[in-house]
Amino acid sequence: MAAETAGVDLVPVVALLAAGVVAVPIFKRLGLGSILGYLSAGVIIGPFGIGIFSESETILHVAELGVVMFLFIIGLEMQPSRLWGLRREIFGLGALQVGVCALLLTMIGLAGGFLVSQSFVAGAGFVLTSTAIVMQLLDERGEMSTPKGQRMVSILLLEDLAIVPLLALVAFLAPVAANDAGTGWAGRLTDIGIGIASITGLVIAGRYLLNPLFRVLADSRAREVMTAAALLVVLGAALAMQLGGLSMAMGAFLAGVLLSESTFRHQLEADVEPFRGILLGMFFIAVGMSLDLTVVLANWQMIAFYVVVYMLMKGLGIYAVARFLKSGHREALERAVIMAQGGEFAFVLYSSALAVGIIDGEANAILTAIIIISMVLTPLAIMVLRRFTPQVEQSLEDVDVAAELSGSVLVIGFGRFGQIASQPLLLRGIDVSIIDNDVEMIQAAADFGFKIYYGDGTRLDILHAAGAGRARAVLICVDKADVAVRIAEHMRAEFPLVQVLARAYDRGTAIQLIRAGVDYQLRETFESALLFGGSTLEKLGEDPDDVVEVIEEVRRRDAARLEMQFAGDIQSGRDYLQGNVPNPAPTPLTPPRRTAKALNEEAADVIAKKATPAEQIERN
Numbered sequence: 183m184a185a186e187t188a189g190v191d192l193v194p195v196v197a198l199l200a201a202g203v204v205a206v207p208i209f210k211r212l213g214l215g216s217i218l219g220y221l222s223a224g225v226i227i228g229p230f231g232i233g234i235f236s237e238s239e240t241i242l243h244v245a246e247l248g249v250v251m252f253l254f255i256i257g258l259e260m261q262p263s264r265l266w267g268l269r270r271e272i273f274g275l276g277a278l279q280v281g282v283c284a285l286l287l288t289m290i291g292l293a294g295g296f297l298v299s300q301s302f303v304a305g306a307g308f309v310l311t312s313t314a315i316v317m318q319l320l321d322e323r324g325e326m327s328t329p330k331g332q333r334m335v336s337i338l339l340l341e342d343l344a345i346v347p348l349l350a351l352v353a354f355l356a357p358v359a360a361n362d363a364g365t366g367w368a369g370r371l372t373d374i375g376i377g378i379a380s381i382t383g384l385v386i387a388g389r390y391l392l393n394p395l396f397r398v399l400a401d402s403r404a405r406e407v408m409t410a411a412a413l414l415v416v417l418g419a420a421l422a423m424q425l426g427g428l429s430m431a432m433g434a435f436l437a438g439v440l441l442s443e444s445t446f447r448h449q450l451e452a453d454v455e456p457f458r459g460i461l462l463g464m465f466f467i468a469v470g471m472s473l474d475l476t477v478v479l480a481n482w483q484m485i486a487f488y489v490v491v492y493m494l495m496k497g498l499g500i501y502a503v504a505r506f507l508k509s510g511h512r513e514a515l516e517r518a519v520i521m522a523q524g525g526e527f528a529f530v531l532y533s534s535a536l537a538v539g540i541i542d543g544e545a546n547a548i549l550t551a552i553i554i555i556s557m558v559l560t561p562l563a564i565m566v567l568r569r570f571t572p573q574v575e576q577s578l579e580d581v582d583v584a585a586e587l588s589g590s591v592l593v594i595g596f597g598r599f600g601q602i603a604s605q606p607l608l609l610r611g612i613d614v615s616i617i618d619n620d621v622e623m624i625q626a627a628a629d630f631g632f633k634i635y636y637g638d639g640t641r642l643d644i645l646h647a648a649g650a651g652r653a654r655a656v657l658i659c660v661d662k663a664d665v666a667v668r669i670a671e672h673m674r675a676e677f678p679l680v681q682v683l684a685r686a687y688d689r690g691t692a693i694q695l696i697r698a699g700v701d702y703q704l705r706e707t708f709e710s711a712l713l714f715g716g717s718t719l720e721k722l723g724e725d726p727d728d729v730v731e732v733i734e735e736v737r738r739r740d741a742a743r744l745e746m747q748f749a750g751d752i753q754s755g756r757d758y759l760q761g762n763v764p765n766p767a768p769t770p771l772t773p774p775r776r777t778a779k780a781l782n783e784e785a786a787d788v789i790a791k792k793a794t795p796a797e798q799i800e801r802n
Contacts (some may be wrong), residue, residue, distance in 0.1 A: 206463070230474060279499065290492065308528060312526055315525070341527070423436075477547045484548065485552055617636070638670055656681065656682050656686040663691040670684055670700050671698045692705055716732070
C-alpha cells in the first residue's frame, strides 16, 4: 500500500490546478482578465518563483496542445467558403501588416548593431501575434463575429500561415559550413518538399477519409469512441505537420477547416471544447513559468528597452496599415494595442534559429523573455486604452435574459424585418417569443408594447433557454449574413424537427441557408423590389393583369436561376436574367396567356398530331 501511495506524486498536479483556480477569479474580479491571471500563477509556482516546478519546458510542450485544440475549433468555424470570403482581409490586410511590421522591427535590430539574420529573426518572431491571447480576448468580449473582430481573425490566420515561409527563411539564413555547402542547401530544399507533402497529404486525408470514419463511428453509438476519434484527428493532424517540420497548430487548423462542413462538426466541437479550455489555461501558466527571472535581472535594461520599442513600433505599424486601409481611428488604435505583443509561435521560430546557429542560447532566453513580458503587458495595455477611451457599455437594466421561454414561434432578431414578420403572427393570436442582443432595441421596443428578451441566437445554450426545441417554428430575422447561417446550422444540428425560416441578405447567403437545411428562406429586398417594379409598370400605364403575369415570370426565373446556382456556382443561370443590352431573346419574356387555336380543320389536325397525350385529354 505504501508503494502504491509513493508511486503517484499529486503535489505538482494539485499545485498546477490550484494556481489557476485561485489566480484567475482574483484577476478577473480586478478587471485584469484571465490571461494575466494564468501568466502570474505560472510565474509564482514556476522555477523562478516558489519553485514547485523545476522544468517548465516539459509542461509547456504538453500545454501547447491547448493552442493546438484552440486552432482546431477556430478551423471548425472557418468553412472554405468563409475563408474565401475573407481572402482580401487575409492576404491583403494580413500580408501588408506582417510585411510592414517585420520591416520596422528588423530595422530596430539593425540600429542596435545586430546582424541582418539576427535582426530579421528577432523582429519576425515578434510580428507573430499571440493567437491564443487575441482569440481569448475577442471571445470574452463577444467580438469574434463582428467586422472588426473578423479583420483581426484574418490577420491572425495569415500570421499562422506565415510561420511556414518564416521557418524556411530561417533555414536559408543559417550559416552553412564550407564543407557542407552542397548538402546543406539540398537538405533545406528537401525539408521544404517534405513540408509541402505533409500539407497535401493532410488535405487529401481530410477530404476523403475523415467523414467516412466519423460516419462509421457514429453508427457504433459509442460516445467515448467519438471523443477519442476527435482527439485523434486533432493530435494526428498536429503530428503530421510536426513531422513535416511545420507548426502543430497549423495542422490542427487545417483539420478543422476540412471538417467545417461535416455533419459531425458540432459534435466534434463539443467533444474537444473541455480539453481545449483546460490545456489553454495550462499553456498560459507554462508560459509564465518559462520567464527566466535570472536572465531578466541580468539583462533588464536591454529587455525593457526592446519590449517597449518593439511594442511601440509594432503598434505604430498596425495603426498605420489600418488607417491606410480606411479603418476608423478607434478601431485602428484598439487593434494596435490588442495585437502589439509577440506570440507563442515566436518560441518555435527562435528555437529553430537556435538549432541552426543564427542565435545563441543567451539570445534565445532574452528574446523569449521579451515575448513573454509583452504578453503579460497586453491586458494592462488594454486596461489603459479603455481608461483613456471609455466605451459606452449597454446596461441590462429593465431587460430580461431569455430563460425557459415557451412560445409557439421563436423570432431571433427584432430589427425592421423581424418587426414586420411578427405582425401577421401576432394578429392571428399566435404565441411569439422574441430575442435580440441589442439592448437599445429591446428597451425601445418595450415602449411600443413588445416584450423582447436578451439573448444571442448563435449560442446553443441561449437557443435552448429561448425554447427553440419546443417551438413549432423559428424565424431567423438577424441582419448579419454569417450570423444567420450559423444560427441555421445550430438549429438543424440540435433541433432537426423544428421548422426554420430565415431572412437572407443576398443570393450567396440564400444558397448557404439552403445548404444549412432551412425550410424557407427569403432575400430581404426581393419581394419589396418586385412590388416596387410592378407599381412602376402600372404607373407607366400597363394593364394590371399583365403586370401580375410579368411579376410571376420574374419569380419563376429567379427560382430557376437560384436552383442552378445551388447546383453550380454564383455565375450559373445567367440566361434567366433579362439584361438591358439588346440581344435576340431565345424565349419569350412571358409564356402565352392562351393556348393556340386552329382557325380551320386542316390546322386543327396538325395541332392534334403535335399535342401531347395530356394536352389531348385536356382539349377533350
